[in-house]
Ligand SMILES: Cc1cc2nc3c(=O)[nH]c(=O)nc-3n(C[C@H](O)[C@H](O)[C@H](O)COP(=O)(O)O)c2cc1C
């Protein structure tokens with residue numbers, strides 16, 4: 001087990017980072033109701049262990065869209081890792097590789113796609129927001145293909161970035177020297193122009209994100225890249241069905257870590273109907289509030305193929321760069337391996353709906 005708990009990494013990160021940066025990383029949208037709701041949904045689910053199963057050789061390894069992982073675990077796309085540590089996404093990539101975890105790189109990463117790929121020893125996916133100007137998106141996709149990224153994750157729960165009261169109050173903008181280096185400054189330059197009452201990120205995203213895209217536009221993207229497509233931010237069986245009909249390869253069931261639609265349902269509550277709707281036609285991934293090895297087990301029992309972890313990775317980065325991220329991911333992995341043994345579930349496939357009960 002890890003020497004420190006995630007809460008300890010969180011406390012150190014909070015103490016170390018400037019308040020507006022901490023608020024940006026940690027905050028949510030609207031009333032911030034979703035920051036606790038995601039955790040409560042997972043806490044309501046309890047495990048039903050089986051006994052006298054041979055667990056002398058537990059195997060947490062999994063595969064996700066053809067990528068071999070040490071466990072069904074990845075890092076969620078998050079903008080600007082350099083806010084947490086100067087090495088930014090390069091450190092995260094090193095640590096994710098060492099832990100055998102997937103890394104999803106945000107379109108608004110603060111290190112270049114190529115530098116991240118050079119540091120990575122595990123699979124990389126690239127996350128995209130759909131921009132009004134499509135050429136910069138396509139250029140990014142070309143670069144991702146060239147650098148060996150293995151899938152595209154289109155975030156579909158953010159036709160605009162939601163109102164986030166902490167960032168508005170702080171007039172949040174990026175500190176000197178940190179920017180979204182993979183896109184032209186005209187696409188996202190959230191620096192130097194913050195003023196009280198408005199977040200530079202919210203303003204830029206309103207200008208740049210295309211809020212008019214529909215299912216019909218997915219075809220346009222598919223014709224332009226051979227990479228598998230994953231949609232992130234699906235919360236209903238209806239949309240899961242549409243995604244499967246459109247040949248999407250994967251779904252991330254997510255409420256964006258409580259940063260988009262306030263009062264949305266927690267992703268864990270939406271997962272069963274999504275799994276049922278896709279009926280095995282695409283991979284299903286859960287994200288939001290994953291903090292324990294037991295959460296990975298619960299997600300698998302609900303029918304997910306894997307989970308993504310968000311903020312804890314930034315806490316690890318802020319604590320001690322790549323080493324901190326390795327410890328955070330390694331700790332989750334160790335916990336999951338222990339849950340396998342104590343659940344009498346020596347293989348990932350042994351986690352079924354009978355493994356949980358809602359309390
Ligand atoms: C600081 C921060 C930046 C984020 N940036 C992005 C992003 O660029 N693209 C995206 O699809 N999701 C983004 N997200 C959402 C995460 O991918 C993920 O859905 C969420 O953080 C998971 O919840 P957790 O932090 O509780 O684990 C961001 C989240 C945070 C905390």
Ligand SMILES: O=C(O)C(=O)c1ccccc1
Pocket residue numbers: 079108158161201205256259
């Ligand atoms: O997606 C987010 O949550 C987010 O914080 C963000 C960051 C940069 C640009 C757009 C959104």
